[in-house]
Amino acid sequence: MSAAAGSGTNHLPTIAVEGLTGCAGELLVILENLDKLLPFVRVVRFPFAQSKNEGGAVDITFVEGSVSQKHDLEKLKRIRANTRWLVAVGNCAVWGCVQKGALCKCKAAEMIEAVYGSAASSIAAEAMDAAPLDSHVAVDVKLSGCPINASQFLAVTASLLRDHLPYIVSKPVCLECKLRENPCVLIEDNLPCLGPVTAAGCGALCPSMGAACYGCFGPCEEPQIGAMTTILKEKGYEMEEVLGRLTAFGAVIPMGEKWQK
Amino acid sequence: MLSPTYFLPKERFPDFLNALKSLGQVFAPVKVSKQSYSFKAVEKASEIAFEALRTILPPKKFFYPQSETLVKFEDGEIKECIEEPVFKVIFGVHPCDLAGLGIMDTIFEDSPGDTHYLRKRRTSMIIGLSCMPDKHCFCQSMGTDCPEKGYDVFLTDIEDGYFIEGKSSQGQKLLADAFADKVLERAREAHKDRYKRFWLDRSEAFETGFKVDNLRSTMDLEWENPVWEELGDRCLSCGNCTPVCPTCYCFDLVDVAALSSKQDGSGDAERRREWDSCQFVGFAKVAGDYNFRPGPVDRLKFWYRHKLHGFDDAYGFKTCVGCGRCTVSCPSGIDDIVKVVNILQVARQEKDEGQPK
Numbered sequence A: 001m002s003a004a005a006g007s008g009t010n011h012l013p014t015i016a017v018e019g020l021t022g023c024a025g026e027l028l029v030i031l032e033n034l035d036k037l038l039p040f041v042r043v044v045r046f047p048f049a050q051s052k053n054e055g056g057a058v059d060i061t062f063v064e065g066s067v068s069q070k071h072d073l074e075k076l077k078r079i080r081a082n083t084r085w086l087v088a089v090g091n092c093a094v095w096g097c098v099q100k101g102a103l104c105k106c107k108a109a110e111m112i113e114a115v116y117g118s119a120a121s122s123i124a125a126e127a128m129d130a131a132p133l134d135s136h137v138a139v140d141v142k143l144s145g146c147p148i149n150a151s152q153f154l155a156v157t158a159s160l161l162r163d164h165l166p167y168i169v170s171k172p173v174c175l176e177c178k179l180r181e182n183p184c185v186l187i188e189d190n191l192p193c194l195g196p197v198t199a200a201g202c203g204a205l206c207p208s209m210g211a212a213c214y215g216c217f218g219p220c221e222e223p224q225i226g227a228m229t230t231i232l233k234e235k236g237y238e239m240e241e242v243l244g245r246l247t248a249f250g251a252v253i254p255m256g257e258k259w260q261k
Numbered sequence B: 001m002l003s004p005t006y007f008l009p010k011e012r013f014p015d016f017l018n019a020l021k022s023l024g025q026v027f028a029p030v031k032v033s034k035q036s037y038s039f040k041a042v043e044k045a046s047e048i049a050f051e052a053l054r055t056i057l058p059p060k061k062f063f064y065p066q067s068e069t070l071v072k073f074e075d076g077e078i079k080e081c082i083e084e085p086v087f088k089v090i091f092g093v094h095p096c097d098l099a100g101l102g103i104m105d106t107i108f109e110d111s112p113g114d115t116h117y118l119r120k121r122r123t124s125m126i127i128g129l130s131c132m133p134d135k136h137c138f139c140q141s142m143g144t145d146c147p148e149k150g151y152d153v154f155l156t157d158i159e160d161g162y163f164i165e166g167k168s169s170q171g172q173k174l175l176a177d178a179f180a181d182k183v184l185e186r187a188r189e190a191h192k193d194r195y196k197r198f199w200l201d202r203s204e205a206f207e208t209g210f211k212v213d214n215l216r217s218t219m220d221l222e223w224e225n226p227v228w229e230e231l232g233d234r235c236l237s238c239g240n241c242t243p244v245c246p247t248c249y250c251f252d253l254v255d256v257a258a259l260s261s262k263q264d265g266s267g268d269a270e271r272r273r274e275w276d277s278c279q280f281v282g283f284a285k286v287a288g289d290y291n292f293r294p295g296p297v298d299r300l301k302f303w304y305r306h307k308l309h310g311f312d313d314a315y316g317f318k319t320c321v322g323c324g325r326c327t328v329s330c331p332s333g334i335d336d337i338v339k340v341v342n343i344l345q346v347a348r349q350e351k352d353e354g355q356p357k
Ligand code: SF4
Pocket: A173, A174, A175, A177, A178, A182, A183, A184, A185, A186, A187, A193, A194, A195, A196, A204, A207, A213, B238, B240, B331
């Protein structure tokens, strides 16, 4: 994909940035870092940030948000058909985030009823059970975060611009926490820190400020949910609270299933 | 000839610290939370936590940093990153950590030698300090309770002052200069008596430990002991036990691509080495997704073995120095090496006793 010599920007690799159901947090991170990308790419579509957007195929599309509505799914299929690399950015796109986490506690219909009251039926017709992108289409790269870490985003983009699929490790937050030499809040303060089962990437932001990790980057590789639950229970946390914490940020199915065992 | 020994009255410690500061940046244990300490840069004696037993991370971090760029790819060339190290003085290192540094030195010096570690290590001075064990210290069992190597100068706390010995030539020079500047006195008989008393009292002060002579055979014979499954079920695979260990040296190499500064697309990137942990599921995964140690119990057993006898054959020493850091840093409470070894030894003894004579 490396750029041929020439003037203007037409020879540059093309990117698109799209959002489904999410809070636009990743779109903001990308917007904030767009100046670093601009010398290397042409932004063909980024409806959140620019008014002139073109159609057609692009090299890389970054997609934020979960698939929670029928038009999300239609849009996602169009995106997939028009991009070489599809990069899921943020917890919503990778795991389903709180939209999906909520489904662990109640049924979508009950939620819609509680929130929209008499308008519920028209909403329900459009709504789907929130799901990450890879439940519906093939995803090439998954970059989680809530929001994503800007340096990881730039490194992922740099790899793709060189035709390399980036290698994103998902070791636990505890690693970043210990590398920063933080006192452990799970041990010293008995806080319900989910660092042991959460994917690193944030630099152990919360424990560095003396707070428990609440799992916003989604699970690490093979999270030890059984052991985590045992330890939180021993610290006096109620099962319901433990489950609520473990499932709040998506990844509901694997985590919930293990817990129910 | 025995090198001279000195006495430093405690009220003159600030002058001694100034002497250290004249050599380079001084680092010492500092209190960072209600029960944790960390080696940090210090300016004044009042910042130093003399009572600290174990810091969160051991002093290996000064020579083998958590993350370090080894090479850069720039303009189509590979450039090795060799920074000019600044001279560091690490003050307040206890015998277990000195042994740990000695082990790290042996490993990183082994052919072909790790330039990145050795350059930093050779631009440093280590000032050891005596300590009184707490309930998690078991250096005595591991034979690392007295300073042997890995240091330049050692201070033994003898109440109103420190009894000081120089080990290396740079350590002896520091002491000779401080003596000439009247910061130190020559140690007298009374100081030597108190020094001997201190070390005798200290060897009586250990609350916990085990016998190491049958450690290896016990570990081998009790490899299927049910205690391992119990521990494995509780293991979070969080990896807290390894960065805190003074002798864990495993790392991951990651290539981080940067957006090119060149319009022709020729790229910039760097190769970093970052501490890794054998407790992570990906650590022993190889091509084809085969994993040599797929479950937490496999990884935990591997770690215990590595610490307690894995180096016996290759190097003739054990890589656990008994500092107790893993025990206090494990959120699950399963890195209690002393407890586990005791369980295994009891199980083994019961089997031995059950054998016909
Ligand atoms: S504070 Fe949380 S993230 Fe940090 S080491 Fe403890 S459990 Fe892990």
